[in-house]
Amino acid sequence: MLLQVGYPYSLNGLFSLIAIAGMAGGSLRIALGFLLPQFTSPWVLGLSMALLVLPALGMAVALQYHATLETLQVLALLSGLGGGCYSLYLQRLDTSLHHHQRHRVLGLGIGIGQLGMAASLILLPWVVTLGFWQSPGHILVDGKESSTLLGSVAGDRVWISNIGWAWSLLLTGLLLVLAALSGWERWGGGHGGLAPEQSRRTHNTVAQGMASTSWAIGVGLLVSMLGCWLTLPPEANGMGLQVSRELVMAAMLIIMLALLRLFPQVRQDNAHSPYSIFNNKHTWVMSVMCSMSLGSFLGLAAALPLTLEWTFGYVLAADGMRQPNPNAPGVFTYVWMGPFIGILMRPVGGWVADRFGGARTTQCCALVMMLAAAGAAFYLGAAYRAPEPEQYFFPFCLLMFVLFSAAGAGHASVLFSVERLFPASQQRHLNTWMAGIAAYGMFYIPGLLAEQLQRGTPEQAMVSFALFYALCLLLNGWFYLRREGTFYNP
Incomplete structure (x- = not known):
């Protein structure tokens, strides 16, 4: 949307805002x-949400x-606190539910979180068209090519800062709800409050949670800043180091895990340590x-x-520049629609995995994703160089919808496996680890995508994704679909 309303940032700069938030x-x-x-104390969760405001x-x-x-x-770096709140939320659910309830409720919670992404793509472009924040000094931007769920609003005025105000109001409301629930848990039900000894234990837990939260936030932000600075191009305020993102991500993970290990709480080397999951090859x-x-x-x-806007919202002119x-x-x-369809496919993937096995379902999803990414690569490349790119819009979108569907179903089958x-003692830490790796x-x-769009070869990014899905196809088949393997079709 920043590109649509004419903010003077480069393409790499715009994509860097997404990348920084993802890394953090x-x-x-x-x-x-x-x-x-x-x-996990609800007050620790409340602190993290308050920081997100x-x-x-x-x-x-x-x-x-x-x-x-x-x-x-x-601000994009600080917005990564939303990922931290997600971990706190999963931890809270894990410690509050019986083992047989966790899989269903966690899956529902993850689905609701993903639904938030689809909802934001619907609501935020609509929120910016509401002119109720007409305070002095509020700058209105002429939206030359902006669009919403209902279609183009070219030439209309938009209040782009409404995005921040909307999130602030939503988070404030969630904080009030959390405070009310926490107060009921602390004092409610007519139990007359906590006993002195239990109260001391609660305060100790809150203090420990605050200390570990502060250390974790500091380590996470430090590692994220370093990783983004090393990989972002100079026009996006990065070093532009010509090394693969894979190596940088691996190095940042090693540094982060080493720094986290300095905190006394994770020094123990037992079955309940979060580091125990790394001894299992299936991790x-x-x-x-x-x-x-x-x-x-x-x-x-x-x-x-942003990819669709840059590819289909602009055409390649004779001077080599892209024009609206x-x-x-x-x-x-x-x-x-793509994220929304992917969310709807989650329960379908879980049902198919329960009936035919998680590994088989994951294998089918990987195959579909590989083929969809390969087809999308063709249409993306053709649209980028075509004088009328809109003719490739719907075929490309349909293939992306297929890819999102397979991704949603595939994630459900992975959780099933x-x-x-x-073992149950490792699943909480494993879910945290996998959610973090996926957020990368x-x-x-x-x-x-930004790198390949700048080079004029966006299809190469989709080809790379297709090759990665092919690797996943081979990896899943080797470990979980061989009869002589340790686990067959888990």
């Missing part, structure tokens, strides 16, 4: 998930007064499978609006 979200998911105490308010003010790219990048295989499914879902959902396409389709009219491959898809996929 993934790092903080792992950091907070590994350092949480066994019982700060970037939302900052975004509202920054967009209102045309802030610099550096300011928006800092690494399932991490790759989760990157294929949930990582693709998150990364493509975040990067698709007068026949461009409304991006936000369709872009929410995880429940059968790992929001860093990797936008970065690769």
Whole structure:
């Protein structure tokens, strides 16, 4: 949407906002998930959510007064606290539910979280058209090519800072609900409050949670800043180091895990330590499978609006520059459909996995994703260089919808397999780890798409995704679909 309303940022700069938020979200998911105490206080969760209000308010003010790219990048980094809140939320559910309830409720919670991404693609483009924030000094932007769920609103005025205000109001409401529930849990039900000894234990748990939360946030943000600075191009305020993102991500994970291990709470080397999952080879295989499914879902959902706008909203002129396409389709009219379809396919994937096996379902999903990505590569490349790119819009979108469907179903089948491959003592930490690794898809996929779009070869990014899905196909088949393997079709 920043591109649609004419903000003067480069393409790499716009994609960097997505990549930074993805790197910070993934790092903080792992950091907070590994350092949480066994019982997660609702006040610790409340603190993290309260901190998340700060970037939302900052975004509202920054967009209102045309802030610099550096300011928006800092706010994108802080927005990664949403990933940390996700880990706290999973921890809270895990400690509050019986084992037989966790799989169903966690799956529902993850689905609701993904639904939020689809809902934001619907609601936020609509919110910016509401002119009820007409305060002095509020800058109105002429939206030359902006679009909403209902279609193009070319030439209409939009209040782009409403995005930040809307998130601030939503988070404030959630904080009030959490405070009310926490107060009821602390004092409610007519129990007359906590006994002195229990109260002391609760205060100790809160203090421990606050300390570990502070350390985890510091480590997560530090690692995220370093990783983004090393990989982002100079025009996006990065070093532009010519090394693969895979190596940088691996190095950042090693550094983060080493720093987290300095905190006393995770020094123990026993079956309940979060580091115990790394002794199981299936951790690494399932991490790759989760990157294929949930990582693709998150990364493509975040990067698709800007990719569609740059590919179909502009045409290649004779001087080699891209000029606005007068026949461009409304991006936000369709872009929410892919994530929404993927969410609807989650229960289908779980049902199929329960009937035919998790590994078989994952294998079919990987095959569909590979073919869909290969087909999408053809249409994306053709549209980028065509004088009328809109003719390729619907075939490309249909293939992306298929890819999202397979990703949603595949993630459900991966979780199904995880429940059968790992003991209950490791599943909480494994879910945290896999969710963090998958969130790095929001860093990797936008970065690769931005790089290839700048080179004029966006189809190569989709070909790379197709090759990765082919690797996942082979990996899943080797470990879980061989009769002589340790586990067959878990």
